[in-house]
Amino acid sequence: MNILTIDEAVARIESGMTIALPPEYCGVAMAATRELLRQGTGRLHLLAVPQSGLQADLLIGAGRVATVEAAAITLGEQGPAPRFTAAVRAGTITMVDATCPAIHAALQASEKGLPFLPLRGILGSDVLARRPDWRVVDNPFGNDDPIVLLPAIRPDVALFHCEMADSQGNLWIGRRRELATMAHASAMTIATVETLHEGDFFADETLAAGVLPAAYVDAIVHSPRGAWPLAMPGFYERDAAEIAGYAAAAASAEGFVAWLAAHLARDEAA
Amino acid sequence: MNILTIDEAVARIESGMTIALPPEYCGVAMAATRELLRQGTGRLHLLAVPQSGLQADLLIGAGRVATVEAAAITLGEQGPAPRFTAAVRAGTITMVDATCPAIHAALQASEKGLPFLPLRGILGSDVLARRPDWRVVDNPFGNDDPIVLLPAIRPDVALFHCEMADSQGNLWIGRRRELATMAHASAMTIATVETLHEGDFFADETLAAGVLPAAYVDAIVHSPRGAWPLAMPGFYERDAAEIAGYAAAAASAEGFVAWLAAHLARDEAA
């Protein structure tokens, strides 16, 4: 099993890389994100699958992000993502607006080794109008039937947090299958896990159903509470107070800097 | 839960329908197939996902099949499928040759509500040459890069056997996810199950990972040993002797008729 320390694993992420990130309900590698902030990795291209929140906002606020491709960036019940909003308004990041199924489909194209996948809808939207990389063609099986084609997205890294890893390097992701799609589509997969499992998930067909095989996994970090302050369903809830505190503090750039320093210091002390 | 008797469930399959069938290692509804033979349903279009064996051969031998679309029809270690081979040689069925990933992709197109999905490979093969329904286009994102487009396949029925159903009508299919794709892509899903499970699979995230939700399932039949004489992994092995007996008997049309009558009689007596 490729069990690494968090600094070893995160060091594989290089400046300028495209990182695929899961939505907030799905296992976000927040401890690894703090390590990424410490290592100073920059010029990142964030691909939200299909949306992100605190994770993207921290990286944006710290100036580590060149481009965000997402269907949405939000802190959910804690409101707008303040540094994302400020960065878009100031024009300091390139925002590539997408829509959820387009991101899923572009990753599935990569998963299938295809140059593109078609998708219904989108026609007549400004999402499409602002995506010169998307094409509209006439459906060859139809008659005057325009349809959008999306080029495959192949991230350099898929980074996420999930429930457990076994001694063979397999991950158990349960029904969070977007994590599997991310891994299949990406050149490298780095996962942090809540727990380690002795043995082999494939020895039990009930567990096997929720497995992302080791064949797709490049680095695993044992990181209990690795999604905090976001939720890890079945383990801990979203730390709404922490995130609300963030939302308030990060309303200003100075507030963000102070909050982040305190947050990182608290993490190191823990 | 839509628990029906096997004759009620199978009666939903009408003559002329397109039926999606799983491969032999994946949960074949053989008891339901015997019922289908009894009910006299005919002119069937079989879609093997992506291959079939004894199930297809029985239906072909009994004269119930108009068309077979498959990547392969074989009895595996028990040799060629005799009635399939005879029917193709005699020209009494229309054989539409495909290749495994093309069938998976055409079902995924239907799952995604798309008119087509692209697929690499196939170019220059006679599989492609004999498929006027498949198109070759120039990849709009490439430069002189031909690629095949496959039209979606939407079966009328997905018919399979799986491990269990819960009291909410959810099915547990484990990692046999082709069964999910078949159900998603089909207008109707009929499943036979080895066992019934009290409660709701979604109450346990470990089980939930292997679930095909009730939202896709139209009829469930409790059918212990429902895959016999094929295997149901985890429950019983392939009955190689029974299938070898079939392979020998069905070498002739008369032998097939006699074997089938005895097989059905034995099934009724059981």
Add this chain to the structure above:
Amino acid sequence: MSATTAFLIATLARQLAGARRVAVGALSPMPGSAAFLARAQGLGPRQITVLGSRSNNDFTEGGRELFDRAAQGRIDAFFLGGAQIDGAANVNLVAIGDHDRPRARFPGSFGSSYLYFLIPRIILFREEHTPRTLVDKVDFISAPGTSPANVYRPGGPTALVTGRCVFAFDRTKGRFLLESVHPWSSIEEVRDETGFAFDVPQDVPVTPSPDDATLALIAGPVREQIAETYPAFAAGL
């Protein structure tokens, strides 16, 4: 509990009559509550899927399943909000002003650009009913209200519920029609506070207020069911 909130939940729930399979997207506490209420009232929904929920979510294919299921015709109704909504039912979830240097930026289009085309009954909801939110023309089209006849589009908007009224949407005309006005508002007020032109029939009824049984459902089971995904919102109910 805010009486307005309960009123709007009940009003949204009526829009689900006869819709058996309802999905509720992100950032949608009132629509989510409306779906649970409609089910409790036996109005139609049997299957409710709440994005980001674990207990009200039967997806096992990951995030793409909502979109695939919509395309398969297995979802009957869905709610959509908008930072701006215009008279042609175009929806803006992205930005006000120039896209590259906007005056205001919102989370993003989510799945709207797709689901608006594929789900038969899309119910638009925006509580703030002012010329700022209901505009003549949106600054950014996350999803268009109508499409040319040759565009594949089994779905689209059927209604717009606001803090002042309910509009029905006429897809042929591509215009809203005033359907009812909430008890605390008036046709004149709706006209003044709406940035787009709309049709007004001869009789415009008052939107019915929820009865005690409905209020009890909202304060009871609905509140409990929505708490998993929107705890802060549920605490305020």
Add this chain to the structure above:
Amino acid sequence: MSATTAFLIATLARQLAGARRVAVGALSPMPGSAAFLARAQGLGPRQITVLGSRSNNDFTEGGRELFDRAAQGRIDAFFLGGAQIDGAANVNLVAIGDHDRPRARFPGSFGSSYLYFLIPRIILFREEHTPRTLVDKVDFISAPGTSPANVYRPGGPTALVTGRCVFAFDRTKGRFLLESVHPWSSIEEVRDETGFAFDVPQDVPVTPSPDDATLALIAGPVREQIAETYPAFAAGL
């Protein structure tokens, strides 16, 4: 155990040197055994996936995963058979004679029409080496041996192992080259029994026979591992 079977398994196993990720398709007992042997010998394969197996199969996305994984470049080697194989490495798994009324019909193309394009090292295997199986031109092309330069094709054939010899395939020339002849055959016999033209270098070595350690592996762990998918074949080993 047949000495020929063991010889062929050992010969096939050598073709896997350096291939870390090997998949074995349907109806492939000898290739499957070769993969297990190569792993036991430390020749390269660390990950072996046997289609239709449960214990030697790490797929969790259903039948499509083999094809998606191949397209992702995550499978290094694969075996393919053929009712007919011709001198351009075209493979026929479908029929002899007219497709619609064939003289002989075989199971079908399986995934060959796709995998032949995508997996870098495809090892062709046909034990029967006669002008009937190794033909000048196949009656039906399940998968072509080579493709025009503009066709996306990271994969293709590298070798053909038969009951008489090993051919290497030269993708540039689109022709086979005789690599070694099994101890019981000869260049002349190979020439007589092959229906297509091929190149013969100056020195053609004898295909090495398996040593005792190799035979012990085949009779032991290999036999055990292949039995799950091919019990009848394993019983004969």
